[in-house]
Amino acid sequence: MANVLRNSAKFGFSGVLSQLSIHSRHGRECVSPCFSLQQRNNSTSPKIKVDLDSSTGVAVLRMQSPPVNSLSLDFLTEFCINLEKLEMDRSCRGLIITSTLSKVFSAGLDIMEMYGKSPERCGEFWKAVQEMWLKLYGSNMATIAAINGSSPAGGCLMSIGCDYRIMADNPRYSIGLNETQLGIVAPFWFKDTLVNTVGNRAAELSLELGLLYSAPDALKIGLVDQLVPEDQVLSTAQDTMSKWLAVPGQNTLSHWLYRVRTLSLSHTGCTGSEHSPSHWLYRVRTLSLTLAVPGQNTLSHTGCTRSEHSPSHWLYRVRTLSLTLAVPGQNTLSHTGCTGSEYSPSHWLYRVRILSLTLAVPGQNTLPHTGCTGSEHSLSHTGCTGSEHSLSHWLYRVRILSLTLAVPGQNTLPHTGCTGSEHSLSHTGCTGSEHTLPHTGCTGSEYSLSHWLYRVRTLSLTLAVPGQNTLSQYTL
Numbered sequence: 001m002a003n004v005l006r007n008s009a010k011f012g013f014s015g016v017l018s019q020l021s022i023h024s025r026h027g028r029e030c031v032s033p034c035f036s037l038q039q040r041n042n043s044t045s046p047k048i049k050v051d052l053d054s055s056t057g058v059a060v061l062r063m064q065s066p067p068v069n070s071l072s073l074d075f076l077t078e079f080c081i082n083l084e085k086l087e088m089d090r091s092c093r094g095l096i097i098t099s100t101l102s103k104v105f106s107a108g109l110d111i112m113e114m115y116g117k118s119p120e121r122c123g124e125f126w127k128a129v130q131e132m133w134l135k136l137y138g139s140n141m142a143t144i145a146a147i148n149g150s151s152p153a154g155g156c157l158m159s160i161g162c163d164y165r166i167m168a169d170n171p172r173y174s175i176g177l178n179e180t181q182l183g184i185v186a187p188f189w190f191k192d193t194l195v196n197t198v199g200n201r202a203a204e205l206s207l208e209l210g211l212l213y214s215a216p217d218a219l220k221i222g223l224v225d226q227l228v229p230e231d232q233v234l235s236t237a238q239d240t241m242s243k244w245l246a247v248p249g250q251n252t253l254s255h256w257l258y259r260v261r262t263l264s265l266s267h268t269g270c271t272g273s274e275h276s277p278s279h280w281l282y283r284v285r286t287l288s289l290t291l292a293v294p295g296q297n298t299l300s301h302t303g304c305t306r307s308e309h310s311p312s313h314w315l316y317r318v319r320t321l322s323l324t325l326a327v328p329g330q331n332t333l334s335h336t337g338c339t340g341s342e343y344s345p346s347h348w349l350y351r352v353r354i355l356s357l358t359l360a361v362p363g364q365n366t367l368p369h370t371g372c373t374g375s376e377h378s379l380s381h382t383g384c385t386g387s388e389h390s391l392s393h394w395l396y397r398v399r400i401l402s403l404t405l406a407v408p409g410q411n412t413l414p415h416t417g418c419t420g421s422e423h424s425l426s427h428t429g430c431t432g433s434e435h436t437l438p439h440t441g442c443t444g445s446e447y448s449l450s451h452w453l454y455r456v457r458t459l460s461l462t463l464a465v466p467g468q469n470t471l472s473q474y475t476l
């Protein structure tokens, strides 16, 4: 193990990444995930065993790939195919993931896949990792991880991709995103999923230090939801699953609304159907990693010029910065308008972030400042076009807007400037009839207004990417 890691370090992950980056630029065909997965599954011995109980609608997926259920390309392929089959099986409503091995749930990504492989193989592997996460995190089934052993790195990702985690109460078992300790960096979507699970500060500490938590500590920070004696992990998962399945529609809207935010960030920048989510996940990840490569200080405006800022420290922060500030199609941080020395980065970063959150009104040209160049760098870039429009004027309106949105019978948003037939849900940024927020599950007139107001508000706040038609990009 240690040898593998040492060799990986010697080989250089950034080298692998740059190769991958080139590969990505040349472009991969966007084929259906199902097709591509089936094509590349050459393994004969099953690494996954699935039992679906048709009386309960609950499937148990057992990982059985000794010695440690490491996530190789073959393993991931088999995992995804099984997941996809269950997803398409309408009788299956719940999924429990566990391991047949003693002491180990999953050791995470197979280190051997990250060492000495061709760029093509690396690309396939990485795509499979993304597909595993997308399928799990985006599943319509209720999902529970029955963690009956250690679950580092990718194993932890798999666990936090589920709705609920039950872990064996054994302090020798550990779980966490420990990549930093290995000299590599957890991709931003690993980070997002962790943040969604344990919150910002715990995730920050966890990622910067590459922490592995014992089962009791994992429970303390909320990384797992419940500890039970080892021999009761599966039975408790089954009991818990019946509670989840008793919640009406639990695996539809509420489930999705929460997850859509994370998934949509992953898609940012997607403008055409040729861009599959995994394609973008791959690119964005590469971008974020590349941005912080020492010696390539393209983020000089972030203030990152000193050697005392360790990569992991910066990668974590830079990722957050890019996600927060990046406007698709814009030259990321330069769109902050920070071109003169009078504007310190922190000054701008702070303001722009607040502005984006405060002023973004879907369908409006909320943040035209992204194209500001020169002396108009002022508060007028918030969308105010005349000097009479002060910031407080706008802040006031936007506040009113948010409040008004929730008043039954006023869903037309006339004050946003919308006039005519576009007074509808198209103000969310949807422009074509095909864009009916399919992922919300809402499809027709059976949904009352208050129902929609509530949903739209959440969606707008959640999904609005200024200047982009975010919802239309959502293809999952």
Ligand SMILES: CCCCC/C=C\CCC/C=C/CC(=O)SCCNC(=O)CCNC(=O)[C@H](O)C(C)(C)COP(=O)(O)OP(=O)(O)OC[C@H]1O[C@@H](n2cnc3c(N)ncnc32)[C@H](O)[C@@H]1OP(=O)(O)O
Binding pocket: 001, 002, 013, 016, 017, 067, 068, 070, 103, 104, 106, 107, 108, 109, 110, 111, 112, 113, 114, 122, 123, 125, 126, 150, 152, 153, 154, 155, 178, 179, 182, 184, 185, 186, 187
């Ligand atoms: C495509 C290239 C892209 C490059 C991009 C670069 C960076 C991007 C982000 C990378 C993200 C990575 C996420 C990951 O998941 S990295 C993997 C991290 N995993 C770990 O750190 C786990 C390491 N393993 C352990 O801690 C332990 O093995 C254990 C799971 C706790 C089990 O312990 P134990 O029961 O004592 O077993 P052993 O340690 O003796 O191991 C038995 C056997 O298994 C081999 N092995 C263990 N882990 C892995 C692994 N992840 N991949 C492959 N092989 C693994 C270990 O070497 C032993 O083999 P031998 O018996 O042959 O010595």
